[in-house]
Amino acid sequence: MTATGPPQPTAPPEAAVAEPRRRLHPLSPVLHGAKSIAVVVAALSWQTLSQVGLERFALVVAVIAVAVVVFSIFGWLTTGYQVVGRELRITDGVIWRRNRAIPLERLQAVELRRPLLAQLTGLAELRLEVIGGGKTEAPLAYLTVREASALRQRLLALAGRTQAAAQPTDQPADAAPVAPAFERPLLRVRNRDLVVSQLLTPQAFFLPVGVAFVVLQFVMEGSWTFVGIASTMTAMAGVLLQPVRRVLQDWDFRLARDPEERLMVRYGLLETRSQIVPLNRVQAVGATWPLLWRGQGWLHLRLAVAGYAGEGGDAKRSDRLLPVGEFDTARSLVWEVLPGVDLAALATSPPPKRARWLNPIALRSIGVGLTPEVLVTRWGLLTREMHLVPYARLQSVRVVQGPLQRMLGLATVYADTARGRSGQAKDRDLAEAYALAAELAVRARQARKPDTATPEAYWQSPAQP
Structure with missing residues (x-):
């Protein structure tokens, strides 16, 4: 008879296997320092340069540059990341140390x-970008392009956003990636059309009018100073920014x-961007x-x-689908x-005629309609x-x-999605x-049930863009 001990606990199917902590690329402190120095120099005005002189100005910039680079090096030494099970853990900070664990399910x-320096x-x-994030979570800057692409594919695989198998934990992150499947091109915007638009x-x-006005002022006053010219050029650059x-x-x-029917978006000159947009996260099209x-x-x-927090935490940012193009291209x-x-x-369908008291000029440009698939709202006179808005996203x-609406017996219906207010039926x-509102609630419930028949169109008057 063989004696048996107590049953040993078994590891869960998704055991948290810790990988070695990895650092960012050694050039990261230089790139971070260069960005900080550029911000400091931009903050110093032309007036400061004229007051302290060129030599002292250059000395101040040099001292700040050395301090920024040293601080960036300490930041690089304390920054690292590792994948543990289905979590991405990131540590950073020099004065205040931070340890973040990002569940990949989110x-x-x-x-x-x-960016330009990264390209060079x-x-x-x-x-x-994570669910419910008010801003971009844990940017990893910088990695080699191969390492960044491999890490992105792996994180998406662990998050269940792609059918590709996750990279094994014992395989280095900078290993040669598997050849990607072919993509189906949809569109390439001509740069000429972009510039003309x-x-x-x-x-x-209005820029030529502003330039002519400034030049006229200089001619009439008869004074041309370096500070005045530099300030004028700065103002003109702000107009064209x-x-x-x-x-x-x-x-x-x-x-x-891509082969998984997601949108692949690539754009940028000084800063190139590559985005993968699953269609089930699209909340509205404008x-x-x-x-x-x-x-x-x-x-x-x-x-x-949904999921894109936007620049600087701006939740109103929308992602590009067509920067400029003809109607047939937009239709497809x-x-x-x-x-x-x-x-x-x-x-x-337009609002009732009494809404003209609130919209005396732009009444005919306001409309709302229900089709079998989406809520349609339109407005605007000059633009x-x-x-x-798909019903399933409401x-x-x-x-x-x-x-004033109460006096006229009018009201506005707002349709909210995960990105906030996406549609409004005014007046x-x-x-x-x-x-x-009741019809939208019914259609939203029906759209989430795949076996429910699609309702018919509600209004039938043609839209006028």
């Missing part, structure tokens, strides 16, 4: 970015579908017709995507993202906008009345507003 997306040094940055903006039109930034951000914009673009027949599309892209939705056959529906009749 991972929504991993974006690969390459062959490095990349990973940015993690940004020239057709109010900033570009938004159009130039859009051109640099959207340069060489490309869209594709279309905009700027006034100066309508002569060319152009519009731009954007996506409201909307069909790709929202199957069954034809941008040319959407139906809307026309249209939002498409989180809440609200009916709101202001004091509807009060009874119609409550009926619309």
Whole structure:
């Protein structure tokens, strides 16, 4: 008879296997220091340079540069990451040490970015977007491009966002990745159209007038100083900042579908970005017709995507779908993202005539409609906008009345998604507003049930973008 001891506990199927802690690339302190130095130099105005002189100014910048680089080196020594089971653990901080554990089940997306300095040094940055995050969580800057791509694929695999097998824990992160499957290209925006579209903006039109006014002031006063010229150039650069930034951000914009039918978005010149957008995270699609673009027949599309916190924690940021393009191109892209939705056959209905007291000029540009797939809202006179919200993405529906609306018997219906307010039916009749809210609630429940028949269209008047 063989004696047996007490039963030994068995490890769970997903045991937390700790990997060696890895550091970022050794050039990371240099890149971080360069960015900080650029910010400090930009903060010092032209007036400071004229007061202290060039030599003292250069000495101050040199001292700050050395201090920043030394501090960045200490930060690099205390920063590391490792994958433990289904968690990504990151430690960082010099004065205040932080230890973060990110459950990969909450991972929504991993974006690969390459700023200009990172492109010159062959490095990349990973940015993690998690459910409920108010800002980008735990950016890893910087890694080699191969290591960053392999780590992104692995994190998405562990999070269940891809069918690819997770990389084994004993395999180095910088190992040669498996050859990716072929993508299906959808779109490539011409850079010429992108530049022309940004020239057709109010900033570009009014810039010559501003330059002529400043030059006229200099000629009349007869004084030309270095500080005055530099301040004028800075002001002019500020006017052109938004159009130039859009051109640099959207340069060489490309869209594709990967084998798992997700959107692959790549764009950027000075800073290249690569995003993977699962279609089940798309909360709404917005279309905009700027006034100066309508002569060319152009519009731009954007996506409201759950999980992207945005720049600096701005939750209102929308991801690009089409920076500029013709209507037929936009129509095909909307069909790709929202199957069954034809941008040319959407139906809307205007508010009642008494709403003219609140919208004396833009009444005909306001409309709302229900199609079998989406809620359609439109508004805007000079810049026309249209939002498409799938019923399955609706989180809440609200009916709101202001004091003037109560006098006129009107109300506004707000449709909220995981990205906040995505659609609004402005100035509807009060009874119609409550009926619309109830209909949206019913359709949202039906859209979450795959066996439920799709309802018919609610309004049948053609949409006028």
